[in-house]
Amino acid sequence: MRFGASIWPWRWDTPYDKAVKRIGDAGFRATELIAWTPEALDEYYTPDTIKKLKDVLASEDMVLSQFVVNNKGAASDDRAVRQRSIDMFKKGVDTGVALGATIINTVTHLPFELPYPVITDRPHVQTFSLDVPSGLDWNRNWDEYVVTIRELAEYAGAAGVKYSVEPHPFRYGGNVEGLLRLLEAVDSKYLGVNLDPSHLFPIGDLPHIAILRLAPHVLHCHFSDNDGETNVHWRPGMGKINWTHVMQALKDTNYTGVVSLEFEDIPGVSRGVENVPGVYKGNADATEGFEDEYKIALAYLTGIAHEVGLPVE
Numbered sequence: 001m002r003f004g005a006s007i008w009p010w011r012w013d014t015p016y017d018k019a020v021k022r023i024g025d026a027g028f029r030a031t032e033l034i035a036w037t038p039e040a041l042d043e044y045y046t047p048d049t050i051k052k053l054k055d056v057l058a059s060e061d062m063v064l065s066q067f068v069v070n071n072k073g074a075a076s077d078d079r080a081v082r083q084r085s086i087d088m089f090k091k092g093v094d095t096g097v098a099l100g101a102t103i104i105n106t107v108t109h110l111p112f113e114l115p116y117p118v119i120t121d122r123p124h125v126q127t128f129s130l131d132v133p134s135g136l137d138w139n140r141n142w143d144e145y146v147v148t149i150r151e152l153a154e155y156a157g158a159a160g161v162k163y164s165v166e167p168h169p170f171r172y173g174g175n176v177e178g179l180l181r182l183l184e185a186v187d188s189k190y191l192g193v194n195l196d197p198s199h200l201f202p203i204g205d206l207p208h209i210a211i212l213r214l215a216p217h218v219l220h221c222h223f224s225d226n227d228g229e230t231n232v233h234w235r236p237g238m239g240k241i242n243w244t245h246v247m248q249a250l251k252d253t254n255y256t257g258v259v260s261l262e263f264e265d266i267p268g269v270s271r272g273v274e275n276v277p278g279v280y281k282g283n284a285d286a287t288e289g290f291e292d293e294y295k296i297a298l299a300y301l302t303g304i305a306h307e308v309g310l311p312v313e
Contacts (some may be wrong), residue, residue: 001250002050002313003067003298004030004260006222010286012272014044017056019285024060026291028297029313030258031057033099034068038088044274045095047185054100056265065219065258066194067096075109075145075172077136082148088121089152093159103219104156105194106162108173108182111141118277119202120230132203138244140282145172146185157190163192164219167203171232176204176210189214192219197231197241198226199207208245215253223301234263235297239244251310259301266293 005028013020016033023031033053035041069092073085087105096104103244110116114130122128142213147163156163165182167174173182179193195206195218211218223246225239226232236243250259264278265268268290271281283290 001256001310002027002029002063002258003301004062004258005294006032006034006068006260006262008034008272009262009264009269009290011284012274012276013284014040015178016024016051016263017049017052019064020053020056020274021060022291023142024056024062026294028261028294029061030063030065030260031068032068032260033064033101034070035088035092035095036070038084041091041095041228044098050095050279053189057100058199064096064099064101065260065291066100066236067101068102069093069096069103072086073109073113074106074114074139074148075141076110077141081113082144086151087271090155093156093161097159097304100242101161101193103162103164103309105166105220105234106152107168108171108172108178109145109165111145112136119169120232120277120279123229128246139214141272142172146182149191150181150186150188153191155187157188158258159275162190162192163188163220164192166194166196166222167199169199171205173300174259175200176205176213179217192217194220194222196222197246198262199231201226201228201241202231206245207241208249211246211249216281218255218257220255221250221255221259223259224264226260232261233266235263235266235293236261237300244308245300247301247310248308249306251308255310261294261297261301263293263297266290268293 022116224233
């Protein structure tokens with residue numbers, strides 16, 4: 001197993017080459033890159049940029065553990081919207097393969113692409129709900145979603161990579177039961193899970209039990225601590241998750257992949273130019289104090305890994 005760091009808390013928007021080097025210099029041996037929009041796949045991830053990013057990774061002795069594709073709309077009721085989501089994913093697979101990724105990641109998707117409330121708002125509002133239109137065919141939407149995810153997984157497999165879906169609150173596959181249902185329905189050897197405790201914990205799953213139940217489908221991990229109420233992403237040791245239990249579960253399931261630290265809700269984080277959910281905003285690049293938090297977390301989790309006998313590269 002090796003520890004990595006997701007690129008977007010360090011540098012939300014492109015370009016990413018300097019942030020990759022910074023992550024390597026901080027002691028991490030892996031990172032993840034992301035395409036937020038279809039345009040990024042054409043306008044940023046050009047052959048020249050891909051070569052530049054690969055050179056930086058090689059110079060830092062790092063691997064690209066995942067390429068993340070933000071393909072919204074895969075569970076839309078609109079066939080054209082679904083097709084755009086499919087097309088973006090396939091372009092993302094081609095880009096990820098060119099970059100050297102072995103896993104392509106997306107979050108799971110919102111049923112009908114409905115505007116569910118943001119879970120981080122839940123403690124602060126009197127009413128937390130969603131006005132759902134009448135007459136939606138939920139069974140058809142699920143069936144169409146399964147077909148879509150199967151198509152994506154098979155495309156990834158044909159390209160020689162795996163597809164990891166990441167649970168998010170209120171989406172299909174939002175908890176362990178939903179993930180198991182989705183994996184069974186899609187039935188593809190190329191589909192697995194990007195396990196994110198900060199998304200599972202506030203929905204009611206204990207992260208270490210999630211690891212035990214989802215093995216051997218766990219392809220990759222995002223680690224951050226959490227309050228159990230929202231999907232905040234804090235430094236491990238600052239929330240309610242028992243990290244000794246989590247690391248023991250990884251050892252018990254013989255996990256050998258990457259644990260990518262993803263701290264989206266700590267001071268100094270990069271949030272870029274868009275108005276995205278999160279308390280801390282205003283940094284194009286993460287601050288030095290933010291970087292220190294990652295170094296503390298790396299030492300903390302490495303120590304626990306050694307205590308439970310989990311090898312770390």
